[in-house]
Amino acid sequence: MRALYQLPKSLIVAACITASASVASAQSAPGTAFQMAVAEFAPAGSGLAEFYRTNAFAPIWVGDTPEHEARRARLIKALSSTNLHGLPEGGFDVQSIVSKMQDARSLRDLGAVEIELSKAFVSYASDLYSGALRPAQIDDGLVRTVSRRSANDHLQGLLTAEGDAYFDLLAPQSTQYRALMKQKIALEALVNQGGWGAGVPVGKLEYGDTGSNVIKLRNRLIAMGYLSPTASPEFDEAMLAAVKDFQQAHGLATDGVAGEGTITELNRTASERLKAVYVALERERWLPRERGERHILVNQADFSAKIVDDGRITFETRAVIGKNVHDRRSPEFSDEMEHMVINPSWYVPRSxxxxxxxxxxxxxxxxxxxxxxxxxxxxxxxxxxxxxxxxxxxxxxxxxxxPPSKSNALGLVKFMFPNKYNIYLHDTPQKSLFARETRAFSHGCIRLAQPFEFAYALLAKQEEDPRAFFHRILASGKETTVPLEQNVPVHLIYRTAYIGPKGEVQYRRDVYDRDRKIWDALQKAGVALPDVQG
Known part of the structure; x- marks a missing residue:
């Protein structure tokens, strides 16, 4: 592999000698064949053309300095290993690029190679920085605006960074992304080893049971790391605790009974879980790089809403999301919460x-x-x-x-981040829904199980006694808007695979079938799992 991506410096130098001119002279003399080739092969009006025009058509790849050589080597290595980040494979004909570099015999050839390398870099950088897919093309609930840098920005970033450091800054720098990468590597190794072994027949197993199916459940839990190795043939205390741990890590009711739902999730293969991690990595690339020191995170697949302060979850509550029908599914996007309304009226949506x-x-x-x-x-x-x-x-x-009342559809408080989708967070009089395992019942807005406590947490940044402040307004019965002194970013996400605050891996059901669509699109784009399916 090393020979593929580490192009010897001598090849470029020899090409320059054959052309009877060095890249250095091509850089300094206006109107040379190298400059004209760069201008010719960079699409007119593109960010690529803008970059080279701004930088006097200086080569950033085909120069003969150690810095140019290191940059070339890093690029070829990156293009050869896109699968490391779960990006499409085969998108770059690396061998063809290397051959063109080796075969360059004129300044015009070098100009063409320079632009081809820059195009490949920009494509790679864009995929890793912003994602390989366009969300809106996959599902109409994926309305997130993804930050994308221009070709000029990526190339300027590469040029101004020390050495090849810009390559290391392309992927999300979040703790979540790094943890997902580790899980991806672990699952890929597991898939290559055959996965978790035999599944468990769907049925109902509970404390005190014995028999062959209990032994299969035991073996599966051991293989997945939820149960220490044991020869016990009984559904004992240790297995009860293991089943509860599994349920907790998969968003299931933690009753310790291995029923149909639990066994169905238990039987999902390592390859299925790996697909979820690949999708989660792509989704992480779609999110804003700056989430906000304080921000609100609503994971629809987890039916939860969290307040995060400096990377730490400081408040969490159960949530109800939109019903799984076409015009009610909650969309995914980011915005900023500006105010809350205590004793709100419900202005019924036109639909x-x-x-x-x-x-x-x-x-x-x-x-x-x-x-x-x-x-x-x-x-x-x-x-x-x-x-x-x-x-x-x-x-x-x-x-x-x-009008405002305890029976109001919005309950007694709503939290507003004005948006064209008319989505917000709010209280609800339908408290019983929060006891459900799957909580997709609303018209699209996010209902909170603990809206008062959510309000206290938000107001704590601006009120000495947030609870007393909130209830004083509540007791008035009057519809009252309370501005937040500092807007709080809100991120409505959908994550069926994520890493919990203690490093634990969490999986959730794909209630809206969105992750399946994203995986299909990734696969169509060239993302591939290890050959062995487990």
Whole structure:
């Protein structure tokens, strides 16, 4: 492998001698064949052309200095090992690039090689910095705006960094990304070794059981590292604790019973888990590099909302996300929380008015009586004076509002990060839903199990006694907007594989089928698992 990516310096020097000119002279004399080739092969109006124009067409790859040589070697090595980051393989014809470098015999040849190397670098850098896929092309819930650097920015970064240090800065620098990389390596080794072995027949196994299926469960838990090696044929205390640990690490109800759901997750292969890690790495590349010293992280696949301060989770609560139907799934994006509203009104979204409430009003004008109907000027509409059957989903002229109350659909507080998707975090009167294992029930917004405590945590940065402050406003019964003195970044993500705060690996179900779509797109782009499937 070393011979493939470490191109000898002598080849470039020999090419320059054959051309009767050095790269140094090509750099200093305007209008040389090298400069004209660079200008010719760099697409007009591109960031590539801008970079070379700004830098007087100086070569950054085909020079004959040790720095140029090291840069070439690092690039060829990077292009040869894209799989290290779970990026598509085979996207670069490395052998062809090396052959062109070896065969260069004129300044024009060197100019062409220079641009080919820069194009390859920019493509590689973009994939590693921003992801190989375009989220919006995969699923309409992936509305995240991904930060992408121009070709000029990547090349300038390479040029100004010390040595080849820019290569090391391309991948996300987050603790999560590094931990996922370690898990990827571990799973790849496991897959090559055959995985976790035989699965467990789906059924129900619990404390006190014995038999062949208990032994299969025991062996699987041992292979996965949840149970210390034992010869016990019984579902004993040690196995009970192991099952609970497995359930905890997979977002399942921790009842210690190995039922259908638990065994289904237990039987997922190492290859399936590896796919989830590959997808998580790609998703991590989509996120903003700067998350915010304090930020809110909502993992939809985990049904949770967290407040993170300086990399440490300081508050966490269960969440309900959008129902798994086309127009209700919660989208993924980042924004900034600006304020909360205590005792909020619920201004019914147009989609709910026309799809759910209008048909009811057409059958009975007094339906959904807890909701006020208002005209364009905000005045209450007399239901008895309106023939709702004359309207359809396009021309219904009224708005609908539920006043503040304990039974309000938003509960008693909502947390706002104004966005075009009309998504926010809020309380709910439907508390029983938080006891469910899978919590996808809303119209798209994120419901919180502990909204008051969430509010206290946010207000703690600006109020001496946040709890008293919150309840004083709550007791007034008046709809009140409370600005946050400092906006808090909010990241709505969807992560079926992630690393917990203590370094533990966590997996979740793909409730929206988004990760499956991302994996299919990655595979189509050239990402491949190890040959042995386990």
């Amino acid at each position: 709910i008015i026309t799809k759910e409430y209008l048909p009811k009003l057409q059958s009975n004008p007094n339906a959904v009586g807890h909701i006020q109907i208002t005209d364009r000027n905000g005045r209450l509409v007399n239901r008895g004076a309106v023939d709702f059957t004359q309207f359809n989903t396009r021309d219904f002229p009224f708005a609908m509002r539920q």
